[in-house]
Amino acid sequence: MAAPQMTARALGAWVCFEDEAGQSLRPPKARTWSRRGDTPAVPVSGKGSGRVSMAGLIATRPGLRTRLFFRIHVYRGRKREPKGLGEADYMRLLTAVHAQLRAPLIVVWDNINHHVSAVMRAFVQAHDWLTVVQLPAYTPELNPAEGVWSHLKRGLGNLAACSTGQLAALVRTRLKRMQYRAGLLDAFIAETGLALEPQPP
DSSP states (O other): OHHHHHHHHHHTOEEEEEEEEEEESSOOOOOOOOOTTOOOOOOOOOOOOOEEEEEEEEEEOTTSOOEEEEEEEEEOOOTTOOOSOOHHHHHHHHHHHHHHHOSOEEEEEOOOHHHHSHHHHHHHHTOTTEEEEEOOTTOGGGOTHHHHHHHHHHHHTTOOOSSHHHHHHHHHHHHHHHHTOHHHHHHHHHHHTOOOSOOOO
16 A cells, blocks of 8 residues: 555545445344343345445545545336446546545545446546555455445344335445444554555655
């Protein structure tokens, strides 16, 4: 992360870590308390093919509060309905983050198709406030945004949503709570072991 750090210092930019995840109506496994020998169970209908897709971006800059931005796409299993987020959704997310932070962005993300497509490359080249750094393949441990999804799914583990709309509302509420917990976001960054503080010349 030395090169992005030097670039960020020179540009006065925010370093942004982006990642995506999804959640179906089947809740993730979680732990809870119960009487010995009496394993608690959460009933799940298993009906429907809906899914909530999420894109999250942690933005950090020395001396300023760490920020979390996100976008949600709800797929209800209808014909011709997009199943997940596309290039246009990522572009809108980046544009909104730039408009709110009012500074250049250095975006660090993985190599999924939407991140490396010709459309996305053209978008990056057309905006001088945007610099993109690709993470090495198979290195989720270097992306603090992975901590957002881990924390979120632990909170959803003992909840069984009745509909995709209810699931989307739960996801949105929990992500909004995280937006106000800068210390938690800093912990996600610290967990990666990345050194993002400015270094002496």
